[in-house]
Amino acid sequence: MAGNPERRAVLVDAGIAVLAREGARGLTFRAVDGEAGVPTGTASNYFTGRDDLLRQIDARLHVRLAPDPKVLEALLSERRDRALVTAFMRDLMDRAVRDRTGYLALFEMRLEATRRPELRASFTASVRGDLEQGMEFHRAAGLPGGDETVAVLYLAMLGLLLEHLTLPGVLDGALEGVTVPEGLVDRIVRTVVPEA
Known part of the structure; x- marks a missing residue:
């Protein structure tokens, strides 16, 4: 897994935007990459799967909405x-x-x-x-x-x-x-x- 924390934060925030706009069914790594404006395949280097992405979105939301x-x-x-x-x-x-x-x-x-x-x-x-x-x-x-x-x-x-x-x-x-x-x-x- 890639270790750039700034890039990971951008991807998680992009995941939040996709989730809010498209719902869980639209939350794909490709959609996250597109929202973040990064090359296709980037999100798959940062998250082991959808469950990992969802857990990180959960953690980020608790910080972001505090x-x-x-x-x-x-x-x-x-x-x-x-x-x-x-x-x-x-x-x-x-x-x-x-x-x-x-x-x-x-x-x-x-x-x-x-x-x-x-x-x-x-x-x-x-x-x-x-x-x-x-x-x-x-x-x-x-x-x-x-x-x-x-x-x-x-x-x-x-x-x-x-x-x-x-x-x-x-x-x-x-x-x-x-x-x-x-x-x-x-x-x-x-x-x-x-x-x-």
Whole structure:
């Protein structure tokens, strides 16, 4: 396997773009090479197969979609209340809108995991790890609510992200006086998170 880490990163990001645009069936080494603008056959020098590429896409997505540490630091200087949770959820939505491709690839990974047991096991572990990390962050930050609050927030935000990034018009006007997605983020937090 080739060892150029910069080239590998370019290929993995190209894989993310292909996955988001074409779905898992379109994720071929040839398509990744084309997206990355490298000679045909390059990706096969960097990945042992599709499963290896998918595992590396999974790892890269967790880095790529993570919150900016500077934003977290600034937010954590605020009072630990429902408004702060709202700010965290707005940051999540903003990141999703900015990197729509990354989030669509993440959704495609979920679908592909239903068809590939080996991917299902590793992807389930990484997503579960993210959820547990979110619960630990919530507790350590002293935010209102507990693990159940985080789990319900996770499910509600996942649904909003899926809807907004894939079929953005569906929720327009569904709730009178609520803007999409900002107003829905506020409504979700107000409904799920107890007052401090």
